[in-house]
Amino acid sequence: MEAEKQIVIRETTVREDSIIAKHFQQMWLDIGVPEELIHSDCENNTVNFIEQARQNLSYQGFVALVNDVIVGSASCQLFAGLYPNALKAEYRNYGYIWGVYVEKPYRRQGIARKLTRKTVEYLHKIGCTRAVLNASPEGKSVYEGLGFINSNAMHLDLTQM
Numbered sequence: 394m395e396a397e398k399q400i401v402i403r404e405t406t407v408r409e410d411s412i413i414a415k416h417f418q419q420m421w422l423d424i425g426v427p428e429e430l431i432h433s434d435c436e437n438n439t440v441n442f443i444e445q446a447r448q449n450l451s452y453q454g455f456v457a458l459v460n461d462v463i464v465g466s467a468s469c470q471l472f473a474g475l476y477p478n479a480l481k482a483e484y485r486n487y488g489y490i491w492g493v494y495v496e497k498p499y500r501r502q503g504i505a506r507k508l509t510r511k512t513v514e515y516l517h518k519i520g521c522t523r524a525v526l527n528a529s530p531e532g533k534s535v536y537e538g539l540g541f542i543n544s545n546a547m548h549l550d551l552t553q554m
Contacts, residue, residue, distance in 0.1 A: 398459050402507050405454035405466070407447075413454050414439035416466045416494035423497075424529045446470045451519050455511045457495065457504045465495035465504045469512035472525055488516030490526040493535075505535050513539070 405413060414436040421431055432438060446452035450470040457465035472487035490512045495504045509526075516524050525544075528536050 398502075400502070400504060400507065401458045401461075402455055402511050403458070405456050409454065409456060409463070409466075410440045410443045411436065412456065412463055413443060413466045413468060413492060416496075417468075417492040419496075420492060420494045420529075423494075424531075443468070453512075453515050455508055455515075457499075457508055459499060459504075464499040465493075465508055467491075467493040467505075467508035467512050469516055469524075471519070471521070482520075482522070484522060486520055486522045488512075488519070488521035488524050490516070490524055493526070493532060505532065506539065509535065509539055 417439050418431060418435045421435075422428060443452060443454070450473060452468065452470040454466060454468045456463045467490065469488055469490045472489040474487075478485065490509065493505055493508055493512075495508070513524050524541075526536065526541070528541075
C-alpha cells in the first residue's frame with residue numbers, strides 16, 4: 394500500500410528563489426512557448442525580479458512540498474500597474490499572482506488550488522482589494538473554482554501584422 398502523500402504549502406525563503414525561477418521557466422515551456430523564444434537568462438532574470446519585488450512590492454513566494462520535496466510554487470506581490478494609478482487604495486490596491494506551477498506528476502491533486510489560496514490569503518493580509526492573474530488554459534478552471542472571474546482584458550498579437 395502506497396503511503397499517503399502529505400502536501401505542505403509554506404512561504405519561500407530567499408534560498409528557494411532559484412526554484413521559483415526554474416518553475417517559472419518550465420511553466421512557459423509547458424504552455425507551449427518554444428524554448429528558443431525564452432530568454433537564455435530567464436532564471437537569472439526571474440531571481441533578480443524577485444529580489445526587486447521583495448524590496449519594493451511586498452513580494453511573497455510559496456512552495457508546495459509532497460513528502461518534503463518541492464513540487465510546485467507560486468508568487469504574488471503588489472501590482473505595480475500598467476498605467477498611472479488614479480484611484481484611491483481603498484478601491485484599487487491590487488495584488489498580482491504569477492508563476493503558479495506544479496510539476497507534471499503532481500498535477501490534478503489540488504496543489505495549484507492550495508498554492509493559489511495561500512497567495513490570495515497573503516494579498517488580503519497586506520491590504521489588497523483585488524487579486525489579479527493571467528490564467529493558462531489548463532489553470533483557468535482552478536482559478537474559476539476559487540472565485541476568480543474573467544475580466545475585460547483583451548489582447549492583439551502584433552507579431553502577426
